Amino acid sequence: MLPPPENLQASAENTVADSDKLSAVDIGAQVRAARVLLGVSQSALAHAARLSLSTLNDLEHGRESVRQRTREQVARCLEDAGILFVREHAAVEGRMLGLLLHREARPENASDEAQRWLHPDALVPPQELIFFVASTHPRPAPEETLRLGVRLLFPHRTVLFDLAGFDLSALRLAALSRFLFSAFSLYSDRLLCTAPLRLPTLAMSNASAHRTLEQTAARPLHDPFPLLEVLTSSDERAAITLATCLRQHDHPLARVRHLIEAQLDA
Numbered sequence: 001m002l003p004p005p006e007n008l009q010a011s012a013e014n015t016v017a018d019s020d021k022l023s024a025v026d027i028g029a030q031v032r033a034a035r036v037l038l039g040v041s042q043s044a045l046a047h048a049a050r051l052s053l054s055t056l057n058d059l060e061h062g063r064e065s066v067r068q069r070t071r072e073q074v075a076r077c078l079e080d081a082g083i084l085f086v087r088e089h090a091a092v093e094g095r096m097l098g099l100l101l102h103r104e105a106r107p108e109n110a111s112d113e114a115q116r117w118l119h120p121d122a123l124v125p126p127q128e129l130i131f132f133v134a135s136t137h138p139r140p141a142p143e144e145t146l147r148l149g150v151r152l153l154f155p156h157r158t159v160l161f162d163l164a165g166f167d168l169s170a171l172r173l174a175a176l177s178r179f180l181f182s183a184f185s186l187y188s189d190r191l192l193c194t195a196p197l198r199l200p201t202l203a204m205s206n207a208s209a210h211r212t213l214e215q216t217a218a219r220p221l222h223d224p225f226p227l228l229e230v231l232t233s234s235d236e237r238a239a240i241t242l243a244t245c246l247r248q249h250d251h252p253l254a255r256v257r258h259l260i261e262a263q264l265d266a
Contacts, residue, residue, distance in 0.1 A: 027062070031045075033099055037099055039155075040123060045074065051070060081123045082103065086098045104157065104207075105160070109163075115178050117152055124155060128153040129187055130150065131148065131192070131224060132150070132198075132213065133227060134202050135202060137203070139198075140233075146235075147164075148166040149201060151213050160206075160209060163202070167231060177251070180256045181252055181255060
């Protein structure tokens, strides 16, 4: 995984191919620099990567005994926190190593990726989660597409999930249920939603979508079900699916509702 992940190679013209491995010393120096850039301790990174402190110390000091899989675990934690590992061929002989902080991300598949961003042992947990309904049109229209999006605010960057966000289809319902349950069980005091609830981000570029949401007012979110009902407003099948799920007491969405009711009663 070091150098940078495959999904960023297309946009980073000078990054190294996976087959061109950096040395253990190079990797160790980059990991130390990445920690400084993020402001996290060695013990915090070791905990997030599920390694012993001594193993991470060996990695950071360039010892060859550290396995490639271990390096990949550390790299994934740092990449999730916004670090890009970059290597370029400099104008002079030799190599130039560097780090970039990816301040605005917009993953293409929220339903598959979003859950791991809420892991309680994440290196850098989100400070706020802002939910919104993403639309392909600026106002209600028969042909529009609606999805539930979420903007995760971290100390060093923003991650926007809307392109393939959550809906009430069978394909994404399980992922939506897991995400909502994690959000309300782990971060109930950090949840917000935009006002108004419908934003045409699906038709916007990455930069425009980030700027629009940054400038849109948000308020505390205590209950996500009004947002889900917006998704069902023009889709009778989705409305039936939502109602059916909530009647099943053991369904994950019903568990989310019970969790919210318990929090409101506390």
